[in-house]
Amino acid sequence: xxxxxxxxxxxxxxxxxxxxxxxxxxxxxxxxxxxxxxxxxxxxxxxxxxxxxxxxxxxxxxxxxxxxxxxxxxxxxxxxxxxxxxxxxxxxxxxxxxxxxxxxxxxxxxxxxxxxxxxxxxxxxxxxxxxxxxxxxxxxxxxxxxxxxxxxxxxxxxxxxxxxxxxxxxxxxxxxxxxxxxxxxxxxxxxxxxxxxxxxxxxxxxxxxxxxxxxxxxxxxxxxxxxxxxxxxxxxxxxxxxxxxxxxxxxxxxxxxxxxxxxxxxxxx
Amino acid sequence: xxxxxxxxxxxxxxxxxxxxxxxxxxxxxxxxxxxxxxxxxxxxxxxxxxxxxxxxxxxxxxxxxxxxxxxxxxxxxxxxxxxxxxxxxxxxxxxxxxxxxxxxxxxxxxxxxxxxxxxxxxxxxxxxxxxxxxxxxxxxxxxxxxxxxxxxxxxxxxxxxxxxxxxxxxxxxxxxxxxxxxxxxxxxxxxxxxxxxxxxxxxxxxxxxxxxxxxxxxxxxxxxxxxxxxxxxxxxxxxxxxxxxxxxxxxxxxxxxxxxxxxxxxxxx
Numbered sequence: 001x002x003x004x005x006x007x008x009x010x011x012x013x014x015x016x017x018x019x020x021x022x023x024x025x026x027x028x029x030x031x032x033x034x035x036x037x038x039x040x041x042x043x044x045x046x047x048x049x050x051x052x053x054x055x056x057x058x059x060x061x062x063x064x065x066x067x068x069x070x071x072x073x074x075x076x077x078x079x080x081x082x083x084x085x086x087x088x089x090x091x092x093x094x095x096x097x098x099x100x101x102x103x104x105x106x107x108x109x110x111x112x113x114x115x116x117x118x119x120x121x122x123x124x125x126x127x128x129x130x131x132x133x134x135x136x137x138x139x140x141x142x143x144x145x146x147x148x149x150x151x152x153x154x155x156x157x158x159x160x161x162x163x164x165x166x167x168x169x170x171x172x173x174x175x176x177x178x179x180x181x182x183x184x185x186x187x188x189x190x191x192x193x194x195x196x197x198x199x200x201x202x203x204x205x206x207x208x209x210x211x212x213x214x215x216x217x218x219x220x221x222x223x224x225x226x227x228x229x230x231x232x233x234x235x236x237x238x239x240x241x242x243x244x245x246x247x248x249x250x251x252x253x254x255x256x257x258x259x260x261x262x263x264x265x266x267x268x269x
Numbered sequence: 270x271x272x273x274x275x276x277x278x279x280x281x282x283x284x285x286x287x288x289x290x291x292x293x294x295x296x297x298x299x300x301x302x303x304x305x306x307x308x309x310x311x312x313x314x315x316x317x318x319x320x321x322x323x324x325x326x327x328x329x330x331x332x333x334x335x336x337x338x339x340x341x342x343x344x345x346x347x348x349x350x351x352x353x354x355x356x357x358x359x360x361x362x363x364x365x366x367x368x369x370x371x372x373x374x375x376x377x378x379x380x381x382x383x384x385x386x387x388x389x390x391x392x393x394x395x396x397x398x399x400x401x402x403x404x405x406x407x408x409x410x411x412x413x414x415x416x417x418x419x420x421x422x423x424x425x426x427x428x429x430x431x432x433x434x435x436x437x438x439x440x441x442x443x444x445x446x447x448x449x450x451x452x453x454x455x456x457x458x459x460x461x462x463x464x465x466x467x468x469x470x471x472x473x474x475x476x477x478x479x480x481x482x483x484x485x486x487x488x489x490x491x492x493x494x495x496x497x498x499x500x501x502x503x504x505x506x507x508x509x510x511x512x513x514x515x516x517x518x519x520x521x522x523x524x525x526x527x528x529x530x531x532x533x534x535x536x537x538x
Contacts, residue, residue: 003272003369005316005318005352005353005367005369006318006353007318007319007320007353007354007355007365007367008320008355009320009322009355009357009365011322011357011358011359013360014357014358014359015357047274049274049275049276049367050276051276051277051278051320051365051367053278053280053363083274084274084275084276085276086276086277086278086365088278088280088283088284089280089283090280090283090361090363091282091360091361092359092360094322094359094363096276096278096320096355096365098274098276098318098320098367100272100274
């Protein structure tokens with residue numbers, strides 16, 4: 001087995017807001033985003049370390065306990081053990097987790113080949129819909145309690161050539177696969193698996209393409225593996241990998257322009 | 270070999286200030302504090318992951334590059350490879366690193382036995398002296414460019430029963446060994462290895478006892494192993510592990526009261 005390690009942070013004011021997130025949500029999500037990275041590598045979660053940044057406040061101990069409660073409920077479900085951590089004072093709450101897992105043959109963003117099918121496991125757009133004012137319960141839950149697709153990642157790993165989890169937005173994350181595999185992609189928008197909440201919004205497709213935080217899995221899968229994969233689990237085939245560079249969108253076969261913003265960039269406001 | 274993992278963060282306004290630290294210093298120190306934890310486990314550094322928090326500022330790219338330059342100079346020296354990371358916007362600069370190492374038999378804070386000698390490798394107090402106004406060059410360097418005692422940790426691991434690195438302050442870190450080993454300790458202050466800068470300050474002893482950030486190694490070593498250890502490297506024998514609880518200080522054999530504050534507590538201002 002090979003060791004797979006990943007690190008990701010959730011930060012108050014950037015990834016969450018304690019008026020909309022309970023501390024339990026924060027703890028859950030901080031671990032979920034890391035387990036989602038392991039899922040995209042086809043790795044089984046084993047251990048994690050947690051670095052907490054804690055602001056000056058009178059309720060810090062209570063909030064920290066509640067963060068840890070949310071984190072441990074997902075850790076137990078995922079059989080992933082906390083093995084270390086750090087606590088420091090900081091200007092805002094932050095939870096930085098490093099997760100360690102094991103995989104026989106870890107998947108990465110590199111490896112997609114022209115002709116591969118693009119496959120999404122899970123749904124898109126609901127987490128972004130959860131950031132709107134008065135989100136539906138489904139959308140709010142997608143934003144606050146994303147479910148890392150660990151089981152699915154383990155199932156698909158033997159069949160896929162490349163994978164990523166949709167954290168920064170479908171187009172941006174697809175762009176990472178294209179860049180690291182030196183390929184292009186064509187995506188048929190009508191095939192994208194919009195979530196229940198996104199489907200009801202007039203701009204649901206934009207949220208699905210660029211919203212991010214869905215923690216669906218996006219995979220490149222050699223065509224010949226699709227039949228066997230479809231016997232294992234449900235997925236949406238959304239496009240294909242092509243020679244060249246860049247992403248082209250189609251809608252019912254006709255070209256559709258790329259949205260101006262393709263996802264969340266932490267260094268651009 | 271066993272896998273050893275540790276995580277530690279340095280945060281602007283808490284651990285450093287960009288008026289006193291160069292970005293290169295920040296990168297160096299962020300990795301150094303983690304390698305120091307591996308050193309205390311007697312582990313050989315192998316890999317690390319780095320999560321950056323980046324504030325809104327016009328010079329972020331330049332500063333991030335300089336942080337990475339400082340980090341990579343220590344990474345190269347220590348043969349520790351960056352294998353992953355994360356970047357997020359945040360209110361202040363922060364560098365959270367998780368370091369992974371290998372050890373045949375990792376040391377921990379638990380394992381000290383009554384009768385063991387307490388041993389310090391490295392010097393105490395200079396890093397705290399480096400926080401004063403107009404620090405000497407030695408003190409400034411100890412604060413900004415601590416040297417993780419990786420080689421020493423590997424050398425002493427077979428001889429020690431417990432170990433910790435002095436990050437929060439000698440007394441506080443000794444307290445961690447005592448608590449986790451269910452023992453007490455007696456420390457002879459005149460034997461503490463004060464650093465060059467601390468030695469010249471009237472309160473140098475207080476800095477050595479409670480100042481922190483020296484990244485010296487503090488070990489419990491069975492008495493019978495001391496002769497063999499002294500053939501391997503230089504160390505200061507500063508006291509002994511005793512039955513019971515708590516830490517007693519002596520000065521030339523007479524009791525000396527404990528200082529009111531024994532180190533840095535992140536949740537107490």
